[in-house]
Amino acid sequence: MFADANLTTQDGTTLVSRLWRPQGEGPWPTLLMRQPYGRAIASTVTLPHPQWWCRHGFLVVVQDVRGQGDSQGSFVGFSQEASDTADTLTWLRALPEVNGRIGLYGFSYQGLTQLLAPEDCPPPDCMAPAMCGLDERNHWSCEGEAHWWHLGLGWGLQLAALQAHRRGDQAHWEEIRRSLEDGSYLRDGLRLLEQHDPHGMAVRWLHQSAHDASAWIQHSVPERWLQTPMLLLGGWWDPHLRGLLDLAERSRAVGGQPDLHIGPATHLQWWPQSSSLLLSFFQHHLQDHPSTTAGEGSAATGVHLWDQTSACWQAFHTTNPADQPSAGNPRWTFRSAGLACHDPSEGSLISNGANGSGKVVIVHDPWRPVPAIGGHLSPTAGPVDRASVDQRSDVALFTSAPLGQSLQLSGRPMLQLVGFADQPGFDLCVALSRLPAGSESVQQLSTGVLRTIGQNALHPRTLTLELQALHASLNPGDRLRLSIAGAAWPAIAVNPGHPDAPCGAPTADCRVISIELQLDTAHLQMLPLLLPQTGRTPAD
Template sequence: MSAEGAELIPVGEREAELTLSDRVRLRAHLWYPRHGGPWPALLMRQPYGRAIASTVTYAHPRWWAEQGYLVVVQDVRGQGDSEGRFGGFGQEASDTAETHAWVRALPECNGLLGCYGFSYQGVTQLLAPDDAPPPECLAPAMAGLDERQHWCSEGGAHWWHLGLGWGLQLAALQARRKGDEEAWLTLRRSLEEGSYLREGRILLERHDPAGMACRWFQQDPLRPDAWTVHTAPLTWLQRPMLLLGGWWDPHLLGILDLWQRSTAAGGAPELHIGPASHLQWWPQSQRLMLHFFDRHLKLSTDTPTSAASPRFWDLTRHEWQESLCATQHSWRLQGDGLTSIDPESGTLKAQEPGQGTVTIVHDPWRPVPAIGGHLSPDPGPAERSAIDQRADVATFTGGEVGQPVQLQGQPVLTLDASADQPGFDLCVALSRLPRGSSQVQQLSTGVLRVSGEPARLCSQRRISLQPMLATLHPGDRLRLSIAGAAWPAVGVNPGTPEVASGPPGSRHRVVTMTLELAGSHLSLIPFDSGKVNTD
């Protein structure tokens, strides 16, 4: 009974336990309508303790049960009250398959199963043996299959603030399981005081050396062959799938990758990318998921699911769009010695070639800060005029547009660049300057890390930014900003491979970067092109 205004269904709840084939016991909590049934089941498998049930972004399981569902929230192996050792994503395939069979056989379940959850809980929906029967439908949100690109790094640089914060949370959960209050307090205090940005890696190695986050920081994002890319069974990708992503979520590329994988497998995924960060969603998302589950778990139909048009939230029009403009736009960069001094000096030109040489000096003592976007400590929209005023940020601004210009897809910047040291970062932001305003509204950001002697060579660099949809209104201008740091979104590049990236240190070098603009090119890869770089 999910119609708005319908009388609420009384809800019951109970604890349940699954004994796996290796005798490890997994604990779960069940919510279900007290009368009637059996019911279709919604399953969430998560590592944070089943009582939380992802209520940071999802309605409480009681609400879902009131809509006529059995809700099962399970502690994964080695977390919460479940037995075993927590091994991260690699443990989930077989545990997921056994859990599905168990849920379908519960007395409260009518045999139909849907999966929901975001982040880690999104991945647990997708990993299973190839021959495992798929659920009737899935709704993974803000997740991905590539550990390197979808979980811990971008452009060759580790997510610093996010990677450490999440890793320390998982380490604290393990400390609590062991009853180690001193370790838990140490980890928690580092997050409260902000010292995790400097001490986080040491804390991970001390308190959770076998954890995913610690392992990821020990691996080089510039060497993709050493990383794990998980696979979802083909039959699972073909099932009805609701994919939810956010413009300011670090896992957006993972959701777009799942969209492409499901479509290529013959599925018809529903894609919604909205005004959301990882932990702050748009209010209508709960009803969106409910309608999806009602269609596929309650309405009897033999009609094959047809592909729905993807829906994207326009960042400047503040409305949903299904029909995207096919016109492709591109610009070249022009600048000189004042481009890092005067924010209006550098220009973006649509009809003229790039020209000029721009020098940026990165001082590790005062690294350019990251604000807003998808990787900073305060994700979301941001006004960056103060950052663009800095003398270590080069800005390139276009002229006023005469008519609405829709910018959709993944921004990509290519230009020739080098440095006087064996290591540098190019941290890029794309922004809108509204007509008649002094604001600089950040729309998208991206980073490229260059390490070793190749950094000294002037060669073409390619920086992929976070995908976006925004409309420039008449009189608006577009701006591209380039800096040598985005701290603490990514660790500060030390200017030498002899020193690890991270917080500024005494061995970090001042780096002078030279941008040659003659071959520069800024464009957007459209969403429907199949060429958005998700790996």
């Protein structure tokens, strides 16, 4: 059924791979995945088991990356992968079972291992890096200058537990596992990482300033690799969507033609047809099957988006949905006489070009922080009815009048307003939702956060917050709502309200924060899904 094989890298390290072979005589086209979670798993949390690929005529190779599973060496994360990718491809091309045609696949960490290689390394024939990105800050650990809390701790502790298991340290493995099961990792997770994996990527990220982009690593991809046939799979509720869109932009900038599909997916729960989409892609590029031209997300190069409200796919034959004819770039302003937190009908979202007006004060109490639900960063990622959260008096609501005609929202929502606080630190946590006609539900479409720390939080200044990308159709009679709060716990840590205490779980050092939003110039608008690449190179 399978057999393990070893390769020795140029620095003398042994990497262990598992090979699943099709029935019959080879050689065969080959699919390679390199991952840190154990080759036996083979990312089956989202992807078909290697035996399924074998039945379609592919040799499948899943490798334990350096320092994980049974491979030798020390695991240091992304920075180790470029040279090991090159050595693995050289080894694969020399195997008698491999016919010379190689595709790379996998998501998350396994997505990035497909992209990192030396400049002189020949690229594979095709690759399908899903749900990943190149910027360790903006695509892997932070948003709006706030660290991912629940996700960063949870993933870091998973890697720390793998290292404990590798050392045979059962006690520490159980301590880590227990914290994840009972939720105490949200309070104790950073301490556990510092104790059990002090040199790991996750603890390094959490200790780095989310405000200083210059201190963070941005990985690069060889230009020839970006020009390689590429299938990019993303999800509206996946935290790495920004990274995937950036990857599509970089590929397009150097003449690549990536096939981008963004579907109804969280990081670990994909849409059922994603497997057949991957199969069609690899059959076309590795087995010379005709390209798929119909059905869900056709394999024709372009952009394929799942509409979050009509629950159907839309394909765009250009590489940018913003190039399609539309009703223009919608823009909304805000009005409130001060009761937007207490009367759900008082705050207005206005689309007719009228000026905004008023102010609203949001009081954040760290004893009862506003919870994060649904979306792309919370523990309950995915679509959600946020009506119960919007009933809280520490959430400011701005709701439009019923729409007179259909409206297509597609792209990246961007909010700009003037705000400040009575403490030297505050967060803005925003949700954009649809209120369907004739319903009491509040269908959350997109969320975003922005953190401010330091003395500049005390003075009025213009704040810009970009929400998660979306694609949604609104019907006549529907209303649009923007909700603003001072917390999104535990998607991001609680802001203590001052720089003398770290952001984290609520503690006695956290302060009550009054946040004033001035609405005269506040506006919400849609940016294109894919941004232009003028003057940018893949290494930027």
